[in-house]
Amino acid sequence: MHPKTTRFPEWIRQAWPSGAAHEEVKSLLGGLDLHTVCQSAQCPNQGECWGRRTATFMVLGNVCTRHCSFCGVRGGKPLPVDEAEPEKVAEAVARLGVRHTVITSVTRDDLPDGGAAHIARTIRAVKGRSPGVTIEALVQDFGGNPEFVGLVTAAAPEVFSHNIETVSRLHPAMRDRRFSYAGSLGVLRIARNQMDEGFVKSSFMLGCGESAEEVRGTLEDLLDTGCDAVAMGQYLRPGRVNGPVAEFVPPEKFAEYEALAYDLGFTFAVAGPLVRSSYRSEELLEKVRPRAGARKKTS
Numbered sequence: 001m002h003p004k005t006t007r008f009p010e011w012i013r014q015a016w017p018s019g020a021a022h023e024e025v026k027s028l029l030g031g032l033d034l035h036t037v038c039q040s041a042q043c044p045n046q047g048e049c050w051g052r053r054t055a056t057f058m059v060l061g062n063v064c065t066r067h068c069s070f071c072g073v074r075g076g077k078p079l080p081v082d083e084a085e086p087e088k089v090a091e092a093v094a095r096l097g098v099r100h101t102v103i104t105s106v107t108r109d110d111l112p113d114g115g116a117a118h119i120a121r122t123i124r125a126v127k128g129r130s131p132g133v134t135i136e137a138l139v140q141d142f143g144g145n146p147e148f149v150g151l152v153t154a155a156a157p158e159v160f161s162h163n164i165e166t167v168s169r170l171h172p173a174m175r176d177r178r179f180s181y182a183g184s185l186g187v188l189r190i191a192r193n194q195m196d197e198g199f200v201k202s203s204f205m206l207g208c209g210e211s212a213e214e215v216r217g218t219l220e221d222l223l224d225t226g227c228d229a230v231a232m233g234q235y236l237r238p239g240r241v242n243g244p245v246a247e248f249v250p251p252e253k254f255a256e257y258e259a260l261a262y263d264l265g266f267t268f269a270v271a272g273p274l275v276r277s278s279y280r281s282e283e284l285l286e287k288v289r290p291r292a293g294a295r296k297k298t299s
């Protein structure tokens with residue numbers, strides 16, 4: 001890891017969340033006792049996204065059983081699963097009136113299926129209540145278990161998303177040791193092979209000390225799994241207990257990486273300092289649907 005970087009460049013601007021739409025989303029989510037990754041991970045785009053009445057729902061509670069050094073979500077002993085949560089998320093999506101939503105979760109190593117069936121129930125509840133709404137399921141690794149991944153893909157989200165998080169070399173420092181870079185590639189490969197329709201997406205952070213060659217290598221590894229879409233954003237330290245930022249990557253470098261991803265063969269790529277895995281998630285479907293052909297399967 002590079003030495004700690006403290007200077008905050010002007011291209012990372014975090015608008016303070018405010019406005020009527022933001023208040024409306026906040027009170028709707030609070031009233032239904034729902035969690036969002038927007039709040040739990042202290043996402044810098046909350047002002048913009050909530051202003052557009054979009055949010056990323058975080059099911060299975062807001063306490064994670066893993067301890068990744070980059071993440072702002074609280075770790076510890078999770079609460080019991082709220083069995084009514086799928087219907088509450090469906091209610092919130094219907095009331096927000098959105099056409100697309102992202103559903104994610106904390107990692108629940110304490111549950112027999114990692115929470116896969118609950119996530120699948122949530123996807124089905126949203127689709128049942130709001131036909132036509134498209135969904136990105138941004139899921140954990142489920143220990144690489146194909147059966148648990150299959151519970152999610154069988155619920156037919158339009159996008160199956162699992163984050164590789166960082167380049168291979170930095171995984172041991174950045175991510176909880178209970179899962180690996182190779183394991184995440186395996187999850188993406190499993191999902192690609194299980195899905196006849198829909199896209200497989202992954203995201204990773206820049207500014208953690210990776211080299212340009214390592215970024216390229218990660219993109220190639222993702223493509224090799226059959227992954228269709230990639231998002232790259234700047235790592236921002238969520239709190240004092242988290243690992244330091246090694247570098248603030250300039251916007252033009254992000255533009256180069258985005259172009260590289262397309263050159264290498266991704267169907268959709270987005271890269272920028274404030275890009276997060278769920279940021280402008282709906283663009284993937286809007287941009288690629290008209291030209292998407294049969295999905296590739298890998299062995």
Ligand code: SF4
Pocket residue numbers: 037038039043044045046047049050054055056276277278279280
């Ligand atoms: S980018 Fe995702 S997590 Fe961040 S505020 Fe927007 S929807 Fe929420």
